[in-house]
Amino acid sequence: MIDYLSQPLFIAGLGAFLLMGSELALGKYAVNFGLLMRQPFTPIIYALYYALLAIGITQLLLRGNLSIHEFSAQEHPLVIGLITGLSIRALARMNLYQFKIEGKTINIGPKTINDFMEGFFLKKISDNVDGLLIGEINTMIGKLPPLTLEEIDLLLRDGLPSHFSQEKRKYYVDKIKACPRPFDKYRYFAFHFGLQRLHQLPLLAQNFIHNPEAS
Structure with a gap:
């Protein structure tokens, strides 16, 4: 051998x-x-x-x-x-x-x-990842209630890792707010924080159904 x-x-x-x-x-x-x-x-x-x-x-x-x-x-x-x-x-x-x-x-x-x-x-690798990521985002968006841009910003803010410092949270919140379209916001979030957190967003979005004033 x-x-x-x-x-x-x-x-x-x-x-x-x-x-x-x-x-x-x-x-x-x-x-x-x-x-x-x-x-x-x-x-x-x-x-x-x-x-x-x-x-x-x-x-x-x-x-x-x-x-x-x-x-x-x-x-x-x-x-x-x-x-x-x-x-x-x-x-x-x-x-x-x-x-x-x-x-x-x-x-x-x-x-x-x-x-x-x-x-x-x-x-080719980048194209594969981008194509699959777009599919995942579209699937997740289909599970969300209608949200305004401001509500999407709040939703993604709530989806950030809890251990982030205030400064780090503010950095990412500002980056998300700077994205012009809803899809761009979700894509930025998914790219930086992964699919697991992306798929948690529909559950977090329930807050905006039962309590529209949530912030």
Whole structure:
């Protein structure tokens, strides 16, 4: 049986996959990561791309017998695999050669391919999240009673996390009030506070039915 944890290429690929996967989970898509995972194919392929890139770079380093002072890649293959996997973001943005032809700059290296791949995958991921989020918001709006803009502001204010300080609450309330349309207000709220709080809004909106003066 193969001991995968002793294989430098596996370590490099796993490190890169986990690193780039966690970037999606903890980065700009974190609040709506649940939405992202409803269509997991694109984010998984995105992370796999970096894993394969890390494996390829590790293979080149090991075959090239990289040596820095007394450190040899051949003697420490697992270290090379780990470093490559965890630094894949920086490595993917490097260009090895650059030259000009008729005033045009031509780059050769991982960055050229990476710029295209990131642009394609991140746009597709963003479009997927936006499309699913719009559907969730429209479904939630269908469960709400008719509300004025002022009542929507109050509703979203009531939906903010209770542990927020007064200053933080005021910041988000002002941001919500600045959104011109009802849908924009709900979208801002959902993007920053997630679907769970979004789906609590119809219950909170009952206050505006039974007690229209609630504030």
